[in-house]
Amino acid sequence: MAELFEKLPLxxxxxxxxxxxxxxxxxxxxxxxxxxxxxxxxxxxxxxxxPQENPFLERFYQNPKSVALQTQLFFLFQRAGQIQQxxxxxxxxxxxxxxxxxxxxxxxxxxxxxxxELAIYQQVYEKLTLDAPRxxxxxxxxxxxxxxxxxxxxxxxxxxxxxxxEYLQVLNEAYTEFFHYYDAAPLLIVNAQDLNLADNRExxxxxxxxxxxxxxxxxxxxxxxxx
Numbered sequence: 361m362a363e364l365f366e367k368l369p370l371x372x373x374x375x376x377x378x379x380x381x382x383x384x385x386x387x388x389x390x391x392x393x394x395x396x397x398x399x400x401x402x403x404x405x406x407x408x409x410x411p412q413e414n415p416f417l418e419r420f421y422q423n424p425k426s427v428a429l430q431t432q433l434f435f436l437f438q439r440a441g442q443i444q445q446x447x448x449x450x451x452x453x454x455x456x457x458x459x460x461x462x463x464x465x466x467x468x469x470x471x472x473x474x475x476x477e478l479a480i481y482q483q484v485y486e487k488l489t490l491d492a493p494r495x496x497x498x499x500x501x502x503x504x505x506x507x508x509x510x511x512x513x514x515x516x517x518x519x520x521x522x523x524x525x526e527y528l529q530v531l532n533e534a535y536t537e538f539f540h541y542y543d544a545a546p547l548l549i550v551n552a553q554d555l556n557l558a559d560n561r562e563x564x565x566x567x568x569x570x571x572x573x574x575x576x577x578x579x580x581x582x583x584x585x586x587x
Contacts, residue, residue, distance in 0.1 A: 375572040375573075376572075376575075377402055377455075377572055378495070378496035378497035378546075378571075378574075379454075379455045379456075379496050380455070380456055380458075380493060380494075380495045380496045380497075381395075381398060381404075381456075381457045381458070381495060381496065381497045381498075381499065381571075382457075382458045382459075382460065382461045382495040382497070382498050382499070382545075383395045383398070383457065383458070383459050383460075383498075383499045383501065384459075384460065384461050384464060384498060384499070384500050384501070384535070384539075385500055385501035385502060385503075385535060385552070386502075386503075386508055386528065386531050386532050386535050387508060387512060387520070387523065387528065387531065388503075388507075388508035388509065388510075388511040388512040388515075388520075388528070389501040389502065389503050389508060389511070389552055390501055390511070390552055390555070390557050390558070391459045391460075391499075391501055392408060392409075392459045393557050393558045394459075394499070394501065394557050394567075395408065395457045395458065395459035397557065397564055398457045398568070398571075399456075399457040401568065402455065402457070403455075404455045404456050404457050405454055405455065405456040405457070406456065406457055406458075407442065407445065407446070407456055407457070407458040407459075407460075408458070408459050408460075409442075409459055409460045410438065411435075412519075413438065414431060414434045414435060414438070415434070416430045416431040416434055417431055417519055418518075418519035418522075419431075420472075421519060421520065421522045421523050421527075422522045424472060424527065425474075428472045428473055428474075428477060429473060429477040429480065429481065431472070432465075432468060432469050432472060432473060432477075432481055433481065433484060435465060435468070436465055436469075436481070436484060436485060436488070439460075439462055439465050439490075440488050440490060442460075442462070443462055443490055443491070443492045446458075446492050446493050447491075447492070447493065458495075461492075461495070461498065462490055462492045463538070464538075465485075465490075466485070467534050467535070467538050468531075469481050469482075469485075470534065471530055471531055471534050494544060494545050495545045496545065496546065497545065497546050497547075497548065497571070497574060498542070498545050498546065498547045498548070499547075499548045499550060499571070500535070500539045500542075500547060500548070500549045500550065501550050501552040502532075502535070502536065502549065502550065502551060502552060503551075503552045503553045504532075504553060505525060505528045505529045505532050506525075507553050508528050508532065509523070509525055509528055512528075543578075546574055546575065546576050546577060546578075546579075547577075547578045547579065548570070548571065548574055548579045548580075548581060549578070549579070549580050549581070550567065550581045551580075551581065551582045551583070554583070555567070555583065563583070566583060567581065567583070
């Protein structure tokens with residue numbers, strides 16, 4: 361759908377667009393869709409998570425306790441590789457949009473692992489050098505658990521269909537707490553409950569107009585729904 365937004369009636373010639381934008385939020389909130397559309401609009405490189413590459417993920421959603429540690433360690437090593445790519449890109453200050461932050465790995469670990477598994481995870485984590493370039497802007501998309509579940513069902517990814525309401529709720533609360541304290545980069549918190557960032561050009565246009573005004577600090581975008 362990114363091509364829908366490539367030629368929005370926006371004059372971006374006189375604004376200072378953040379060079380590295382990270383989009384975050386729980387499963388189903390729309391972070392990959394927004395990342396794709398921003399990268400298309402700004403002609404930025406796009407760096408995406410690759411959850412479909414995790415061979416444990418489907419089993420995790422069906423029975424979280426059975427493969428929680430394997431699932432999380434796979435993601436940890438995958439994201440370590442993504443950090444290396446970010447570092448190499450940062451040498452040339454390439455403009456990019458990513459649909460993840462490296463910090464989310466520990467967030468998920470704390471939600472999914474028991475105490476013994478978390479101790480093992482932390483030992484591995486500490487052996488890796490996880491020092492990613494800091495985003496120029498972080499966009500945190502949030503929505504209620506029932507909205508997330510409806511969007512997960514609607515997009516119909518097979519391995520996601522067994523995600524429980526309970527897991528989404530716990531994950532949603534973990535994201536809320538994490539970003540309540542986050543201050544490492546300029547932050548935009550977006551109420552995405554009524555936003556259709558996949559198909560509605562006006563929703564996307566209004567969000568972009570707000571994004572390009574942000575220079576520092578914490579901001580909130582709580583739009584009036586546009587039909």
